[in-house]
Amino acid sequence: MRGYSVYLLSRLGQFALVVFIGINISFIVTHATPIDPVEQSIAAATQYGSTSPEAIAMMRQSLRELYGLEGSPWEQYLSFWRRVAVGDFGPSLSAFPTPVSVLIWRAIPWTVGLLLVSTVITWILGNLLGGFAGYYRRSSLLRFAGILAMAFHPIPYYIVAFLLLIVFGYLWPVLPISGGYMMNMERAFNLTFIFSLLKHSALPISSLVLVGLGGWFMGMRSLVSNVVNEDYVTYAELGGVKRRRILASYVMRNSLVPQVTGLAMSLGAIFNGAIITEQVFGYPGVGTLLISSVHAGDYSLVLGITTVSILAVSTTVLLIDLLYPLLDPRVRTV
Amino acid sequence: MRVLTSIAVVALSWLASASAFAQGSISALPRNETLIVENPEGTIKNAGWFNIWAINAGGQSTGLHQLGMDTFWYIDPNRGVEGVWDNSLATEKPIYNADFTEMTVKLRKGIFWSDGVEFSAADVVYTIETHMKTNGLRWSAAVQVNVASIAATDSSTVVFKLKKPNSRFHALFTVRWNAMWMMPRHVFEKAGDPLKFDFNPPVTLGAYTLNSFDPNGKWFIWQKRNDWQRTTVARFGQPGPKYVAYIDPGPPDKRVIAQLNHELDIIHDTSPEGMFTLAKQSKTSHGWFKGFPYAHPDPTLPAVILNSQLDMFKSRDVRWALALLIDIKAVSMASYRGAATISAIAVPPTGTHPEYYHQPIEAWLKDFELDTGKRKFKPYDPTVGQQIATMLRPSMGDQIPTDAKDISKAFGMGWWKPDAQAAQELLERAGFTKRNNQWYMPDGKPFAIRITVEGELRPVMTRAGSMIAQQWRQAGIDATTIVAQGSLVDRRSAGDYDVIISWSVETWGGHPDLSFFLDSWHSQFVAAPGKPQPPRNWQRWSNPELDKIIEQIRQVGFDDPKGLDLGRDFIKLMVREMPIIPLMSYNVFTVMDDTYWTGYPSAETAPYTDPVPNWGNTKYMMVKLKQRQ
Numbered sequence: 001m002r003g004y005s006v007y008l009l010s011r012l013g014q015f016a017l018v019v020f021i022g023i024n025i026s027f028i029v030t031h032a033t034p035i036d037p038v039e040q041s042i043a044a045a046t047q048y049g050s051t052s053p054e055a056i057a058m059m060r061q062s063l064r065e066l067y068g069l070e071g072s073p074w075e076q077y078l079s080f081w082r083r084v085a086v087g088d089f090g091p092s093l094s095a096f097p098t099p100v101s102v103l104i105w106r107a108i109p110w111t112v113g114l115l116l117v118s119t120v121i122t123w124i125l126g127n128l129l130g131g132f133a134g135y136y137r138r139s140s141l142l143r144f145a146g147i148l149a150m151a152f153h154p155i156p157y158y159i160v161a162f163l164l165l166i167v168f169g170y171l172w173p174v175l176p177i178s179g180g181y182m183m184n185m186e187r188a189f190n191l192t193f194i195f196s197l198l199k200h201s202a203l204p205i206s207s208l209v210l211v212g213l214g215g216w217f218m219g220m221r222s223l224v225s226n227v228v229n230e231d232y233v234t235y236a237e238l239g240g241v242k243r244r245r246i247l248a249s250y251v252m253r254n255s256l257v258p259q260v261t262g263l264a265m266s267l268g269a270i271f272n273g274a275i276i277t278e279q280v281f282g283y284p285g286v287g288t289l290l291i292s293s294v295h296a297g298d299y300s301l302v303l304g305i306t307t308v309s310i311l312a313v314s315t316t317v318l319l320i321d322l323l324y325p326l327l328d329p330r331v332r333t334v
Numbered sequence: 335m336r337v338l339t340s341i342a343v344v345a346l347s348w349l350a351s352a353s354a355f356a357q358g359s360i361s362a363l364p365r366n367e368t369l370i371v372e373n374p375e376g377t378i379k380n381a382g383w384f385n386i387w388a389i390n391a392g393g394q395s396t397g398l399h400q401l402g403m404d405t406f407w408y409i410d411p412n413r414g415v416e417g418v419w420d421n422s423l424a425t426e427k428p429i430y431n432a433d434f435t436e437m438t439v440k441l442r443k444g445i446f447w448s449d450g451v452e453f454s455a456a457d458v459v460y461t462i463e464t465h466m467k468t469n470g471l472r473w474s475a476a477v478q479v480n481v482a483s484i485a486a487t488d489s490s491t492v493v494f495k496l497k498k499p500n501s502r503f504h505a506l507f508t509v510r511w512n513a514m515w516m517m518p519r520h521v522f523e524k525a526g527d528p529l530k531f532d533f534n535p536p537v538t539l540g541a542y543t544l545n546s547f548d549p550n551g552k553w554f555i556w557q558k559r560n561d562w563q564r565t566t567v568a569r570f571g572q573p574g575p576k577y578v579a580y581i582d583p584g585p586p587d588k589r590v591i592a593q594l595n596h597e598l599d600i601i602h603d604t605s606p607e608g609m610f611t612l613a614k615q616s617k618t619s620h621g622w623f624k625g626f627p628y629a630h631p632d633p634t635l636p637a638v639i640l641n642s643q644l645d646m647f648k649s650r651d652v653r654w655a656l657a658l659l660i661d662i663k664a665v666s667m668a669s670y671r672g673a674a675t676i677s678a679i680a681v682p683p684t685g686t687h688p689e690y691y692h693q694p695i696e697a698w699l700k701d702f703e704l705d706t707g708k709r710k711f712k713p714y715d716p717t718v719g720q721q722i723a724t725m726l727r728p729s730m731g732d733q734i735p736t737d738a739k740d741i742s743k744a745f746g747m748g749w750w751k752p753d754a755q756a757a758q759e760l761l762e763r764a765g766f767t768k769r770n771n772q773w774y775m776p777d778g779k780p781f782a783i784r785i786t787v788e789g790e791l792r793p794v795m796t797r798a799g800s801m802i803a804q805q806w807r808q809a810g811i812d813a814t815t816i817v818a819q820g821s822l823v824d825r826r827s828a829g830d831y832d833v834i835i836s837w838s839v840e841t842w843g844g845h846p847d848l849s850f851f852l853d854s855w856h857s858q859f860v861a862a863p864g865k866p867q868p869p870r871n872w873q874r875w876s877n878p879e880l881d882k883i884i885e886q887i888r889q890v891g892f893d894d895p896k897g898l899d900l901g902r903d904f905i906k907l908m909v910r911e912m913p914i915i916p917l918m919s920y921n922v923f924t925v926m927d928d929t930y931w932t933g934y935p936s937a938e939t940a941p942y943t944d945p946v947p948n949w950g951n952t953k954y955m956m957v958k959l960k961q962r963q
Contacts, residue, residue, distance in 0.1 A: 034821040039866070043823040045389050045472050046869055053859035053868035058475035060866070063389065066470040066529070095380035096390045097530055103379055106549065162587070170591045177591060178584050183361040183553045184546055282584040284550035288377055295791075295820040301379075 007325060015318045022310040026303055027080060031073060035297030037093040038063045067093050080303070089304035094296035100304035103289060108308075110180055111285035114201060114277070115270035118208035123263050125209065126216025131252045133217070134224025135243075146217065153214025161207040161280040168203060176200050178282035204281040208274065216259065223255035230254075261320060268316025361579060363555065366930055366961060369575035371947045372589060372602040373397075376582045378551030384536035384544070386515055387464075387471045388529050394512065395948035396547075396554040397580040401956070402538035403515040404566055406439055406507040408951055411633050411685050411843025412941045415570050415954050418686065418844035422566045423453070423516065423539070425490075428504035430891070435499050439507075441490040446564040447518050448543040455486035460519035462494070468528055473514040476506055501888055502849045509950045510633075510842050510850065540953060541565040541573050553581040567957050574931065574959035580947075593619055593927050600934075600947050601925040605793065606671040609923040613733075618928040622945055623937045625733035626726065627673030627744055630937075630946055631684035631919035633843030635677060636795055638785075638802060638915035639834045642875040643863050646775055646783075646832075649764040653912040654704060655757040658713065659809045660802055662749040663722055665917060668801035669794045672726045674918040676719060676746035680908040681901075682919040683746050685843030690898060692747055695905055699748065702909060706759035713756070716748035743937065746918065754809055773810045782812035786831040789817035798917060799835040827866045829874055838872045838914060843944070848901045849887055856884045875913035883907065922946045933958040 041063055042056060051059075064070055068090070071079075083090055089100035129149065133142040152160065169177035181187070181196040227233060228251055236246050275287035286305060293301035361368060375393050383392030386399060406424040414420060421427065423445065429438040445453040462484040465477035480503055482495045496503060506514050517528075518537045525531035535544050542556035556578045562568055583589045583598050590608045592598035594616055604612075609628050612619040621628030638656070640647040647653055666674040677683040678699065681691050699714040723741045727734045735741050758768065765776035773781035783806065787799035799815050806813035818825050825831050840851045854869060857876035861867040867874055883904050890896045908914075924945045926934040935945045935955060943954045 034824050036824050039824050039827050041389050043827075043869075051476050051869070052479060053854050055475035055479045056868040058479060059470075062469040062474065092379065094390055095383075095392075096388070098380040098383070098391075110550070165588065165591065169588075170594060173595050177588055178582075179548075179552050180550060183548070183579060183581065184363050184555055187549075279585070280588075282377075282552065282582060282588070284377065284548075284552060289379065292377065292379060297820070297824075 004325060008322065011318060011321045015314055018314050019310055022314070023084070023303075023307050026306040026310070027077060030299035030302045030306075031076070033297060033299065035295075037067065037297040037299065038069065040094070040297045041096075067091075067096065084307065089307070090300050092293070092298055092301045094293060094298035094301065100301050103301060104286070104304050104308060107284060107286045107289045110283065111274070111278070111287065112270055114204055114283060114285060115208070115274055116267070117201070118205045118212070119263070119266050119270060121205065122209045122212040123216055123259070123266070126213045127220045127252075127256070127259055129213075130217040130220025131224050131247065131255065134221040134255075135228060135247050135251055137225075146221065149214040149217040151214075152210050153218070155211070157207070157211050158276055158280060160211050161203075161277065164203050164207050164210075165280070175202050177203065180284050201283075204274075204277050204283050207281075208277060216262075219262070220255060220259060223258065224251055227251050227255050264316055264320045268313045270312075361555075363577050363579070367576040368555075369578045369599050369931055369956075369959065370597065371397075371578060371580050371600045372583050372598060373554070373580040374602045374948050378554075378582075381547055381549055381551035381554070382534050383532045385528070385531055385533035387473070387517060388531075389470065389472050391532070393551070393554070395580070397542065397556045397578055398536065398554075399512050399515065399950045400540075400947070400952050401542035401556045401578060402536055402540045402544070403950065404445075404539035405509060405513050405515050407504065407513075408509040408954075409842045409845050410942070410951055410954070411510065411944045411949070412935070413686075413943075414844060415942045415958070420954075422509075427893075430501065430503075433499050434501040434503070435496045437494045437496065437503050439492050439494070441492065442566065443490055444564060445539065445566060446561060447520075448538040448559055448561075449518075449521075450561075451518070451520050451537075453516070453539060454489045455492045456489070457516050457519045458492045459484050459486050460523065461514070461517040464517065464522065464528055465514075470529055473506065476514070480506070499888075501891060502847075502853065504892070505850065511948075512950045539565065541567050541956065542578060545577060551582070553579055555579045567953055570954065570957040573956035574933070574961060575956060578956070593925060596927060596929045599927050599929075599931055600945070601923070602947050604923045604925060606673050606923065609673070609925060610671070612925050616927070619925050620928070620934075620936075621923060621925055622935070623744055625735070626730050627670065627675065627921065628925075629670070629673055629921035629923045630944060631675040631682065631921050632944070632946065633682045633684050633687070633841045634837050634920040635680065635682040635839040636798065636835065636837050636917050636920055637680075637839065638917065639836055639838055639873045640914065641829060641832055641834075642873050642913055643829060644832060646781065650911055651706075651760040651764040652766070653915070655760040655764070656806065656811075657750050657912055657915045658753045658757040658760070659806055659811075660750070660915065661752040661805060662718060662917065663725065664805065665798050665801050666722055666745075667725075669798035670918070670921055672722060672730075673923075674722075674746070674921060675744065676722070676749050676918045677916050678714065678747075678749045678909075679905045680839050680914065680916050681841055681848070681905060682839065682843070684919045685841075686846065687841065687843070688743070688747075690846040691902065691905060695902060696747060698906065699909070704756070704760075706756050707763040708759050711753075711756060713750045713753065714748055715751040718749040719745040719747050722746075757809065768810055771810045772812065780812050781810075782814075784832045785813060785815045786818050786822065786825060786834040787815050788822045788835075789819045791819060791822075794921075795835045802835075826872050829861070829863060829865075829867055829872075834872065836872060837920065838870045839916070840870065845892075846898050846901055847887075847892055848897075848904060849884075849892075852884055852887065852904065855880060857881050873913050875911075877907070877911065877913075879907055880904070928962065930962055931959045932962050933960045 042059055091097045092100050092103055129145050133146050136142055165177055168175040179200055181200050185196055233250050236250055278285045278287035290305050373395050375395055378393040380392055384398055385391045404423050408420040408422050410418045423442055425440045425442050441455055462477055465471050465474045468474055480496055480500055482497045484494050486492050521537050522528055541559055541562040543559050545555040545557035547554045558573055558576050583592050586604045586608045589601045589604050590611055593601055622630035640653055662676055666672055675683050681687050683692055702714055703710045704713050719742055722745045723734050735744055767774050775781050785799045785803050787796040789796055803813040803815045826834055826836060842850055851870045855871040859868055860874050860876045883900050887897055887900050935943050943951050
């Protein structure tokens with residue numbers, strides 16, 4: 001137990017260090033950007049209208065005060081950590097005065113919903129098909145599935161996404177190509193809304209599944225290919241255990257451990273958003289929010305999103321680290 | 335395996351059932367009563383904010399300023415419904431005193447807010463006084479710099495006392511894309527801090543009111559007011575669409591797909607290639623021009639902006655040499671695939687400007703001589719527009735007009751003849767030398783120019799910059815492009831560039847007065863190197879003759895014919911000095927679909943307003959649109 005406590009403390013220390021360093025890097029990078037949110041705001045406010053140069057100078061000063069951008073970088077750094085400590089990222093500079101946290105929490109359910117579903121579907125399908133393909137090596141159907149999965153895997157994501165858009169949005173327009181749900185529909189927990197939600201997520205999810213499937217498929221197939229040659233599998237076969245049971249209880253189960261780790265890592269990363277997916281399919285989410293905040297030089301919002309992302313990924317890794325020794329005692333001694 | 339088969343069967347049946355609902359499934363609204371328009375602002379982060387007076391507090395062109403807002407006057411970038419100038423909330427033009435220190439506005443009676451309260455002078459006074467005492471509102475600084483006081487002499491008359499003479503003060507309340515909108519006093523005075531009030535739902539003066547919006551900022555739907563007769567556009571008839579949806583349809587490819595599926599009636603802007611696809615594949619889609627070049631030329635003038643504070647551009651000879659090393663035909667092909675409207679002079683070739691400026695000044699341009707020190711020659715070629723049309727005719731056939739007037743309107747008139755020899759003579763006179771096909775500056779350093787372009791955010795201008803860099807390189811100048819992406823605004827303001835492809839000339843379009851951009855070009859506003867330059871003199875150019883023209887414009891009234899003469903003097907000065915190299919108007923590929931609506935503005939038959947739907951002026955389009963029978 002003492003060994004595990006030491007292990008726990010060291011992992012917690014690493015977690016805190018990673019989070020601290022990650023957030024600091026984000027702070028430095030966002031503040032080093034040449035994009036000034038005040039200049040962006042002035043440009044947005046004046047680019048089409050007639051505003052005198054004297055008024056612009058006055059506006060610049062007012063906005064600096066309003067956005068709290070006065071003070072040295074060191075003062076801004078301390079103020080940032082004071083706010084982070086209480087979970088407040090301040091107001092968004094490109095959506096002033098809406099708090100950053102409001103914008104993030106408004107976007108997160110969409111991103112999490114989209115990526116959680118697609119990650120789980122991809123993982124289950126990829127591992128099932130990969131497991132079957134590794135075990136039933138003579139099945140021509142599974143071989144064909146393997147060729148398909150491998151064919152899609154190296155294609156750049158955006159090509160697959162546009163292919164889907166053209167096929168299902170134009171040539172055979174059966175699915176919506178933009179948005180999260182039908183325009184002017186009331187957001188309520190009823191069948192009509194859920195159907196609309198599913199329909200709008202069909203293309204983004206399909207694109208993520210198609211591209212992600214190959215990795216899980218190939219990983220699981222090679223794991224299973226190794227396991228089927230183990231003595232205990234041969235012994236079970238010779239002992240007359242049913243093939244289905246061998247596959248489920250002897251082969252797949254033993255091959256799944258590294259895949260579960262991979263799943264946990266993927267689930268942690270879903271808070272990063274799927275930037276290209278959200279952009280291509282016009283899906284509301286953290287990725288869309290991040291891109292627009294980068295363009296606007298809204299470093300409050302960029303910092304908020306990256307901090308949430310750093311915390312999510314680090315926490316997932318920490319949880320895996322803490323659970324591993326309980327599953328595999330060898331890890332404790334490393 | 336049975337599980338997999340079941341999944342496949344369910345997915346296919348779901349797709350099959352989905353196809354039954356596919357068409358018309360974009361909205362729950364009756365499609366034939368709904369106009370669907372692209373909002374180029376994209377997804378609005380804080381969609382629930384409609385306080386347009388607070389900077390960044392929400393979207394502007396979500397329909398909010400086109401359909402919900404109103405102010406004293408509108409100037410149309412084209413011809414207008416009943417003339418370029420429209421008295422909207424005002425009943426007549428601004429009334430100035432002799433020295434332009436006082437402006438009186440007579441207000442229209444019988445105009446009501448959407449909640450039934452009548453609009454009056456009290457709203458105007460409240461709007462101005464709120465901006466006077468609150469820093470950080472969109473128009474606070476403009477009001478505080480100009481207004482000493484405001485008073486309502488009766489319920490429909492307001493008098494502004496100004497801090498100093500300003501013959502163009504009314505521009506603040508004159509819509510060219512936007513202007514300072516009026517606030518409902520009865521709503522805001524109860525709201526507390528105007529910077530922290532979301533104004534949701536908005537109380538509108540326009541003919542529409544908010545129906546619904548997506549909290550994630552993808553769409554905003556406006557509904558025609560039952561009392562639309564009590565709004566200012568009612569003078570021109572009843573708005574056609576019952577509902578107007580402003581949406582974020584995504585990148586250009588998706589906009590094209592959406593319009594091909596008749597799910598997007600107006601595309602704000604797409605790529606030239608997207609426009610050509612729609613023209614070929616959709617019988618119901620069309621642009622501002624019936625045929626090529628389709629696009630609407632905005633009253634904005636993309637140009638090669640030379641940073642005048644750099645030593646290498648201080649000589650007029652160098653600036654002219656760079657202009658003579660550009661082949662505008664190749665730039666037009668590279669940027670707009672030929673669908674550009676070129677301009678040799680420093681006003682955009684759009685709206686009424688060809689009549690006020692391009693045509694009257696053509697004779698002077700033809701006679702204009704440039705002295706290289708070795709010879710004098712006439713650099714202007716009046717046939718460049720025709721040459722572009724001829725070049726495009728083999729591939730575009732009937733789409734290219736044949737009438738000379740139509741060609742000028744579509745492709746522009748003339749431009750400068752590429753002349754490498756003259757450019758060499760000018761550079762040599764400026765002390766530059768050429769060795770091994772490479773130009774060197776008088777201080778012996780290579781003549782290297784960084785051309786800053788915006789990148790994928792503005793691909794057309796980026797392609798223009800790349801072509802110009804290529805042409806200058808061929809002439810022996812070490813020209814490269816730098817992609818600024820989102821930092822263009824900061825770099826342009828800070829003067830952190832050698833050359834930038836952007837615009838420092840923007841005009842009213844319909845009205846010849848140039849003060850809209852020109853006043854800010856006075857040398858009093860030129861920032862020191864490294865300091866932020868206020869819009870719009872991005873080239874940071876100062877010239878005593880220019881100052882004199884600007885000061886004279888300040889002394890004459892907005893409609894005074896002397897202003898037009900001074901505008902022409904400005905153009906001649908720009909030609910002689912060439913501080914920026916004008917290229918073309920900013921052509922916007924707005925594409926309109928006739929499937930559900932007709933009556934859109936067009937260059938040939940209905941130039942009553944700008945079709946580009948993010949302009950506040952497009953409120954006039956609503957009264958011209960009719961349901962397709």
